[in-house]
Amino acid sequence: xxxxxxxxxxxxxKTTKGTPREVQRHLRxxxxxxxxxxxxxxxxxxxxxxxxxxxxxxxKARLMQQVEHTTPFRPPGWRRxxxxxxxxxxxxLLAFSLTVSLLDRRExxxxxxxxVGEPGSLPSTKEAEEELVTxxxxxxxxxxxxxxxxMQLQVLTxxxxxLQAEACRLAKQGPHEELLxxxxxxxxxxxxxxxxRARSLPPGQRRELLPPVVKxxxxxxxxxxxxxxxxxxxxxxxxRPMGAVARDVSDTLTNEEKLTAEPPGTLTLPxxxxxxxxxxxxxxxxxxGVLLAEDNDPLRRAYYCSDMADQLALSLLIxxxxxDHERVSVLGTQLxxxxxxxxxxxxxxxxxxxxxxxxLKELERVIQRTARAVEALEKELAQASSQGNAxxxxxxxxxxxxxxxxxxxxLKDLDKKLKDITKGKKGPPGKPPPKQEIRGVVKSLDANxxxxxxxxxxxxxxxxxxxxxPPGARVRSEPRDxxxxxxxxxxxxxxxxxxxxxxxxLKVELKDR
Amino acid sequence: xxxxxxxxxxxxxxxxxxxxxxxxxxxxxxxxxxxxLYGLTHHTHLAEDLTxxxxxKAWRALGSFQPGASFRAWLFHIARxxxxxxxxxxxxxxxxxxxxxxxxxxxxxxxxxxEREGQAVLQExxxxxxxxxxxxxxxxxxxxxxxxEIAQVLGTTEATARWRVFKARLFLLKELGSYLGKKMP
Numbered sequence: 001x002x003x004x005x006x007x008x009x010x011x012x013x014k015t016t017k018g019t020p021r022e023v024q025r026h027l028r029x030x031x032x033x034x035x036x037x038x039x040x041x042x043x044x045x046x047x048x049x050x051x052x053x054x055x056x057x058x059x060k061a062r063l064m065q066q067v068e069h070t071t072p073f074r075p076p077g078w079r080r081x082x083x084x085x086x087x088x089x090x091x092x093l094l095a096f097s098l099t100v101s102l103l104d105r106r107e108x109x110x111x112x113x114x115x116v117g118e119p120g121s122l123p124s125t126k127e128a129e130e131e132l133v134t135x136x137x138x139x140x141x142x143x144x145x146x147x148x149x150x151m152q153l154q155v156l157t158x159x160x161x162x163l164q165a166e167a168c169r170l171a172k173q174g175p176h177e178e179l180l181x182x183x184x185x186x187x188x189x190x191x192x193x194x195x196x197r198a199r200s201l202p203p204g205q206r207r208e209l210l211p212p213v214v215k216x217x218x219x220x221x222x223x224x225x226x227x228x229x230x231x232x233x234x235x236x237x238x239x240r241p242m243g244a245v246a247r248d249v250s251d252t253l254t255n256e257e258k259l260t261a262e263p264p265g266t267l268t269l270p271x272x273x274x275x276x277x278x279x280x281x282x283x284x285x286x287x288x289g290v291l292l293a294e295d296n297d298p299l300r301r302a303y304y305c306s307d308m309a310d311q312l313a314l315s316l317l318i319x320x321x322x323x324d325h326e327r328v329s330v331l332g333t334q335l336x337x338x339x340x341x342x343x344x345x346x347x348x349x350x351x352x353x354x355x356x357x358x359x360l361k362e363l364e365r366v367i368q369r370t371a372r373a374v375e376a377l378e379k380e381l382a383q384a385s386s387q388g389n390a391x392x393x394x395x396x397x398x399x400x401x402x403x404x405x406x407x408x409x410x411l412k413d414l415d416k417k418l419k420d421i422t423k424g425k426k427g428p429p430g431k432p433p434p435k436q437e438i439r440g441v442v443k444s445l446d447a448n449x450x451x452x453x454x455x456x457x458x459x460x461x462x463x464x465x466x467x468x469x470p471p472g473a474r475v476r477s478e479p480r481d482x483x484x485x486x487x488x489x490x491x492x493x494x495x496x497x498x499x500x501x502x503x504x505x506l507k508v509e510l511k512d513r
Numbered sequence: 514x515x516x517x518x519x520x521x522x523x524x525x526x527x528x529x530x531x532x533x534x535x536x537x538x539x540x541x542x543x544x545x546x547x548x549x550l551y552g553l554t555h556h557t558h559l560a561e562d563l564t565x566x567x568x569x570k571a572w573r574a575l576g577s578f579q580p581g582a583s584f585r586a587w588l589f590h591i592a593r594x595x596x597x598x599x600x601x602x603x604x605x606x607x608x609x610x611x612x613x614x615x616x617x618x619x620x621x622x623x624x625x626x627x628e629r630e631g632q633a634v635l636q637e638x639x640x641x642x643x644x645x646x647x648x649x650x651x652x653x654x655x656x657x658x659x660x661x662e663i664a665q666v667l668g669t670t671e672a673t674a675r676w677r678v679f680k681a682r683l684f685l686l687k688e689l690g691s692y693l694g695k696k697m698p
Contacts, residue, residue, distance in 0.1 A: 008679070011678075011679045011682045011683060012660075012675050012678055012679050012682075014657075039686060039693040040682070040686070042692075042693045043635075043682070043685055043686060043689060043693055044654065046631050046632055046635045046689070046692075047635065047654045047655070047685075048654070048655070049632060050552070050632065050635065050636065050639070051632070052547070052548040052551045052552070053551065053557045055543070055544065055547050055561065055564075056561055059561045059562075059564070059565050060539065060540075060543055060565075062565065063539065063565045063568050063569060064532075064536055064539070066565075066569055067532055067535060067536075067568075067569070067572050068532065310581070313581055314521065314581045317581050318521065463669045463670055463673040464670060464672050464673045464676060465670075466672065
């Protein structure tokens with residue numbers, strides 16, 4: 001790197017943060033650039049200390065008064081209900097967590113870290129949570145692609161089995177405060193999912209399909225009761241309702257009269273603390289799984305899957321911010337699968353079944369919402385890689401670097417997939433066609449690689465646009481073609497575009513003086 | 514600025530209508546938004562009014578915030594819109610040109626004088642910076658926003674945001690040349 005490049009780098013970089021090795025090397029050798037850096041550091045300090053007057057606390061208080069009397073814009077429909085429940089459930093969960101930890105502490109003083117398991121024993125909490133997320137993504141994708149009651153019952157029973165195993169693990173291993181969430185979700189799967197599906201079956205099919213489900217539920221009840229005997233009484237108290245629910249639902253499934261009389265389950269949705277954590281993601285997956293089992297409509301299924309994708313994207317962002325590269329990689333793959341087998345597959349089904357369905361307009365919204373999540377991810381990744389571009393990766397960093405590269409590729413594939421989903425469909429009504437022409441003033445033209453930078457004014461604002469001027473592109477000044485080396489900074493031009501940023505023809509506008 | 518881990522959770526709760534969660538968010542970001550707006554207007558009361566307006570608008574529009582996006586950038590974008598809207602109204606006439614200076618307390622008198630002098634020159638230099646350069650520069654310097662986030666706040670491209678910060682720093686370096694070159698006692 002030469003002085004010019006190092007100075008350009010210093011001017012757009014936080015001078016105290018991650019200096020690339022090449023810059024460091026140059027700075028060691030160049031006194032002038034060291035001086036520049038010193039001045040920039042001093043400038044940063046002055047800027048940091050720039051005084052601002054003390055704020056008037058009354059203004060903030062007035063804001064909160066106004067907030068008190070103003071209702072925020074609410075997202076529509078079920079999404080809004082889900083969010084409202086989140087607040088309620090969070091409060092519930094916090095209260096529960098406090099109660100359990102107090103009771104537990106009184107009866108069982110803490111001895112060792114309960115989270116880390118012995119080798120060969122139960123998996124660690126983090127592993128178990130991530131494994132559960134993986135399993136529920138699979139369950140949900142199975143439900144998103146089947147309308148057969150037999151298959152739906154089978155998947156819902158597997159979900160219940162997984163939840164029961166997780167509850168027993170939590171009871172033995174902790175953290176106990178999450179037990180309530182899992183027990184509630186189990187009840188939701190049984191009452192809303194299994195009973196709901198069983199009610200929709202004709203009596204003949206019920207007699208054929210329900211006995212194996214009942215048997216599994218009874219076995220679950222026994223396992224739960226056994227586990228409850230082995231754990232401290234305060235914990236057992238929260239585990240036992242799971243056994244009771246399993247027995248109650250198995251009774252309902254064997255009793256025709258009770259089954260048809262049973263109202264659909266109304267459950268306060270419990271939620272895990274910390275958005276984007278595996279536990280929150282898993283809770284969302286369970287709820288979406290039950291919705292997917294209830295609803296055979298491909299558009300709504302695409303919505304539910306898109307919501308799963310949103311949650312996966314949020315978890316991915318948070319994992320990426322925390323530097324958990326392995327999880328980022330796993331979540332990236334899951335996000336890709338959900339988009340492919342959940343969203344895209346259901347939209348394809350809708351188009352095939354009813355190509356004139358007026359709701360196809362809504363399709364665009366589903367895709368756009370997920371596209372925004374993917375865009376956020378791409379930005380995050382680009383930012384991460386630009387921060388990591390300080391130099392070639394160290395041996396220890398290489399794995400993370402490779403994983404980030406893989407994720408980048410996966411996101412690109414996903415982007416392509418989103419475009420493929422919209423293929424075969426006319427553009428959304430009212431959307432303007434892509435811009436064909438750009439007017440601006442030449443800022444620079446790199447003759448070697450054809451990079452043309454224009455300063456463009458729009459709505460009173462000036463911004464830079466970088467275009468590619470390929471060798472075959474025409475450069476004209478009416479009425480004739482002119483050599484491209486006559487395009488100099490300051491000239492007004494009009495660029496006709498072939499693609500998004502590739503120039504087909506550049507017209508130089510020479511004004512008569 | 515360090516990432517605030519509770520932020521996504523608080524935003525979700527606030528989206529669900531939880532005023533306490535929004536109050537926590539406002540507490541965290543109030544001073545930052547106010548400082549930025551003050552840097553652009555140089556007027557305490559106007560900056561306060563605009564900050565209040567920005568938070569109220571943010572509260573009303575929370576439902577449109579996309580989880581996973583940068584809440585900071587979204588909030589500052591609203592603040593910027595309030596500033597632009599404010600310019601169209603009667604309040605625009607009250608903008609002062611030069612900043613009010615509040616000297617910092619400094620134990621070493623020699624250093625304090627030099628620092629104060631440097632800061633006064635810096636304030637004047639900042640005031641001479643075109644506003645869109647100043648807006649980008651303060652977001653970068655004070656708020657530690659990435660260029661992508663600055664672009665989102667100012668409704669421009671990442672390259673332009675980078676360019677504005679580049680130019681602003683270059684300008685300030687030149688303006689403060691002698692002060693930055695002096696050896697600190």
